[in-house]
Amino acid sequence: MNISMMWGLFPFSVKTMPHEEYEKTTTFKYAENNRVGKSNSLQFMGKGNDEITLKGVLFPMITGGRHVVDLFKVQCELGIAFPLIESSGRIHGTFVCTSIVETCKYLESNNAPNRIDFTISFKRSGDDILDYASIITTQLVSLI
Template sequence: MMMTLGFFVFERRTAPYQTLEHDKAWRHPDNPRVGARPSSQFTGVDNEFITLSGELRPEVTGGRASLNEVTRMADSGKSYPLIDGEGYTYGHFAILDIKETKTEFFNDGAPRKIEFSMKLKRTDDKSRNRIGSADLGNLSLGASILGGLR
C-alpha cells in the first residue's frame, strides 16, 4: 500500500502514483506605512494542496475502474482522510480535479497507457490534527499495524 484516501487504496493494482507534490503556504500580508517599507504580519496557515500524478498501464496496473472510483469520490464532494503507507496522516482532503491523458491504443480503442493527475485540497483545520504526547502510543500502534500490511 502506498497511500489511502478514505477507503481508496493507492497501490500497483489500482492507481500507483509516481509523483506526490505537497504545497503548503502561510499568510504574511503587508500593511502599508508612510516613509517605510510595508510591515508584514503573520496571520496563519493558508491552503494546502497535494497533487498525485502517475501512469497506468491497464495490463499491469489499475485502469479505468480505478479512476472511475476516484471520480465517484470527487462527485460526492466529501473530504477523506489521507494516510501514507508509513502511517503518516496528512489530514482530510477533497478531490478538486482529475486529469487523464490516454495514449497508445489497442485495436478496440482501449488505451494501453493512461497518464493521470489529481489535485487534492486540505479541508480540515490544521490545529485539530496536532499529536499530543498521549497520542504517541496510538501512533506507534497504528504504524506497526500498517507496517504489517506492506
C-alpha cells in the same frame, strides 16, 4: 495488496493507481500593511492550505485502468473531505480532490488506451473532524 496511501476508502496501490511522484505545497498567510515612506510590513496570519499532487502512469494490462479512475471519481463526486494517510502511518489531514487529469495514449481500435498518465490534485480542508476528536479525547482524559 501493497498500499502506499489511502484517501478515504480508496487505496493507492500497484493494482489501483500507483503514483510515481508526490508533491506537497504548504502555504502561509500574511496580511500586508501599507506604510507611508517605507516598504509594506507583513503580519503572520497563520498557516494556509496544503496542496498535494500525485502523478503516475497506469498500464491497464498490469495496473488499474479506466474503471479504477472512474471508481476514484465516484468518491471525489461525494464532495466530502477524507483523511489522506500514507502507509507509514503519516496522517496528512483531511483533503478534497480538486482535479484529475487523464491522458490516454496508444489507443487500440476500440479506443481503449494502453497507457494512462494521471495527475490528481488534493487540497486540505479544515480539519474540524480531527479537531473535534482531539477535544473529545482531551475531555475524556481529564475525566479519568
